[in-house]
Amino acid sequence: MRWSEIDQQDCSVAQALSIVGDRWTLLILRDAFMRVRRFEDFLESTGAPRPVLSERLKTLVDNGVLEKQQYSERPDRFEYRLTEMGLDLWPVLISLLRWGDKWMPDKDGPPVIVSHKGCGHVVVPELACPECGEWLTATDMEAHRRRSMQRA
Amino acid sequence: MRWSEIDQQDCSVAQALSIVGDRWTLLILRDAFMRVRRFEDFLESTGAPRPVLSERLKTLVDNGVLEKQQYSERPDRFEYRLTEMGLDLWPVLISLLRWGDKWMPDKDGPPVIVSHKGCGHVVVPELACPECGEWLTATDMEAHRRRSMQRA
DNA sequence: TCCTTGAGTTCAGAAATCAAACTCACTAAG
DNA sequence: CTTAGTGAGTTTGATTTCTGAACTCAAGGA
Numbered sequence: 001m002r003w004s005e006i007d008q009q010d011c012s013v014a015q016a017l018s019i020v021g022d023r024w025t026l027l028i029l030r031d032a033f034m035r036v037r038r039f040e041d042f043l044e045s046t047g048a049p050r051p052v053l054s055e056r057l058k059t060l061v062d063n064g065v066l067e068k069q070q071y072s073e074r075p076d077r078f079e080y081r082l083t084e085m086g087l088d089l090w091p092v093l094i095s096l097l098r099w100g101d102k103w104m105p106d107k108d109g110p111p112v113i114v115s116h117k118g119c120g121h122v123v124v125p126e127l128a129c130p131e132c133g134e135w136l137t138a139t140d141m142e143a144h145r146r147r148s149m150q151r152a
Numbered sequence: 153m154r155w156s157e158i159d160q161q162d163c164s165v166a167q168a169l170s171i172v173g174d175r176w177t178l179l180i181l182r183d184a185f186m187r188v189r190r191f192e193d194f195l196e197s198t199g200a201p202r203p204v205l206s207e208r209l210k211t212l213v214d215n216g217v218l219e220k221q222q223y224s225e226r227p228d229r230f231e232y233r234l235t236e237m238g239l240d241l242w243p244v245l246i247s248l249l250r251w252g253d254k255w256m257p258d259k260d261g262p263p264v265i266v267s268h269k270g271c272g273h274v275v276v277p278e279l280a281c282p283e284c285g286e287w288l289t290a291t292d293m294e295a296h297r298r299r300s301m302q303r304a
Numbered sequence: 305t306c307c308t309t310g311a312g313t314t315c316a317g318a319a320a321t322c323a324a325a326c327t328c329a330c331t332a333a334g
Numbered sequence: 335c336t337t338a339g340t341g342a343g344t345t346t347g348a349t350t351t352c353t354g355a356a357c358t359c360a361a362g363g364a
Binding site: 001003005006009010011012013014015016017019020021022023024026027030033034045047048049050064082085087088089090091092093094095096097098099100101102103104106107109110111112113114115116117118119121123124126127128129130131132133134135136137138139140141142143144145146147149 | 153155157158161162163164165166167168169171172173174175176178179182185186197199200201212216234237239240241242243244245246247248249250251252253254255256258260261262263264265266267268269273275276277278280281282283284285286287288289290291292293294295296297298299301302
């Protein structure tokens with residue numbers, strides 16, 4: 001199977017990765033959450049090569065993760081903003097951040113911290129059970145396939 | 153900058169992606185969480201090409217995400233299991249699963265469901281604030297860089 | 305002895321990535 | 335009104351990566 005065909009797997013993780021699983025894409029989104037919006041700024045902040053950035057932004061827009069908004073006429077200039085679909089990737093980025101901080105800590109402490117506007121604390125968000133409210137780890141959970149693997 | 157150099161970025165997300173951000177790697181981990189352990193089974197379940205799978209497993213082991221355990225002498229046979237570091241990637245996979253289910257739903261319902269052993273419910277884990285316990289979304293949070301971007 | 309299995313490695317062609325240079329539509333400076 | 339600069343891309347050609355198919359190796363079984 002080719003990477004470009006993983007969206008044919010009957011699996012939501014594969015579906016998600018078919019959109020955000022390419023090189024540089026999650027770094028672009030990381031920076032979008034940090035309020036980066038313009039092409040030249042993404043170039044600088046992500047370090048992605050120009051043609052790759054161009055292609056990635058295009059597919060993120062096509063898939064509804066970013067939207068392209070005009071911020072100047074004459075000359076025509078556009079910027080890229082997270083859509084609701086894009087904002088909803090926050091947990092993915094936060095989980096990667098948390099894992100990186102935990103297992104590959106920097107000697108000078110975490111480069112980025114996250115605070116909760118509601119309570120004002122600097123926090124490391126954790127997964128909890130929406131039914132009983134308990135904090136969750138891998139061993140508390142059980143994943144179950146509801147039907148045999150197939151070509152979607 | 154090259155993709156192979158993103159571990160030089162002073163950013164935990166980039167650090168994390170330098171280990172799990174390559175093509176196929178997160179699909180391998182997805183299946184590891186579903187109790188897949190052997191080379192030929194990973195081949196089948198992920199769809200990754202043979203040489204790619206071989207290389208990815210090697211770097212996951214080298215980085216401490218998986219461990220290689222012997223399950224047979226004569227002939228020598230090994231299997232791959234998640235380490236504590238690997239198990240701790242659960243939130244990343246769950247977040248991708250949740251996002252895929254929400255924004256690219258399958259007409260037959262979610263292919264995989266997750267249940268909480270503690271309370272027995274089928275759940276969709278969500279991020280919560282460890283300080284005040286409130287459920288969190290992107291707009292409730294603020295990410296803040298603690299020092300200027302640099303080469304780590 | 306020959307066939308099969310599991311776990312890879314090797315190989316050569318195809319696809320993706322990369323850095324550098326180029327384009328295009330303007331604006332600003334002299 | 336000619337030249338330089340800016341932002342947002344394309345184009346180009348060399349380099350890496352990926353990919354499928356074939357091959358290897360150690361052992362087990364018929």
